[in-house]
Each structure stands twice: as C-alpha cells, then as structure tokens.
Amino acid sequence: MPVPRRPFAGLLLAALLALALAPPLQAAVVVKAVASDANPYGYAFRPKTLPVGVGTKVTWKAVAGFHNVTATSKNWAKSSSFSIGSPTSYTFKKAGTFRYRCTIHSSLASGTCAGQCGKVLVG
Numbered sequence: 001m002p003v004p005r006r007p008f009a010g011l012l013l014a015a016l017l018a019l020a021l022a023p024p025l026q027a028a029v030v031v032k033a034v035a036s037d038a039n040p041y042g043y044a045f046r047p048k049t050l051p052v053g054v055g056t057k058v059t060w061k062a063v064a065g066f067h068n069v070t071a072t073s074k075n076w077a078k079s080s081s082f083s084i085g086s087p088t089s090y091t092f093k094k095a096g097t098f099r100y101r102c103t104i105h106s107s108l109a110s111g112t113c114a115g116q117c118g119k120v121l122v123g
C-alpha cells in the first residue's frame, strides 16, 4: 500500500470539508419575560414573535417576575417554569409555528391567547 507523501493534506481537506458541511452555529437566542403596562396581567414576552432557523435552541429568561412556558399549539410539548437566574430552553428541530403562553399572566379563551403569549416561527 503506497504511503502518501503528504498525509496531512488529506486530513486538512477532510477537516475543511467537515467544517463547510456542518450546520452554522447560531448565537444564543433569548426570549425575555419583561414587565409590561400594556398587558393587563403585567408581563410580556419580548420578542412576542421570534423567527429562527430549524435546530435553534431558544432560551426564556426572566427580567422580572416568575413565569412559565406552556405550549398552546399541538405541535410541541413544553410546560416549564422559569424565573430570574433560572431560565428554561427548548431546541426546535422541526419547522412550524410553535405557540406558547405563561399561564400565570395570560388567559386562553376559545383558543385565543391574551396577555403574556408568544410564538416561535421555525423554518
């Protein structure tokens, strides 16, 4: 078996190819729970609508108050509390519109969320 004269050239090429084919690294994506006078329940998610790519990990952080992320659309399942210093995260692996609310600071009537509601648009 012939020994290549420059064995590292092949390795370097393979490494570069792997880097080129790897999915791009995305910066941390954060939704904040903030105080909001516009919301009768006193809080809001910022941003309320968050567009991200497939595979993005979204983290919910509290700037004020104690909250939860509760899925309201049927294409995902999440029910997690979060507060200042104790965030919660979810990695969106499929495209779609993922709706959620904080059950403490919103209401859900006939499928319509009012108050601290949000959605993540993945795709």
Ligand SMILES: [Cu+2]
Pocket (backbone or CB within 6 Å): 033, 043, 065, 066, 067, 068, 102, 103, 104, 105, 116
């Ligand atoms: Cu809340």
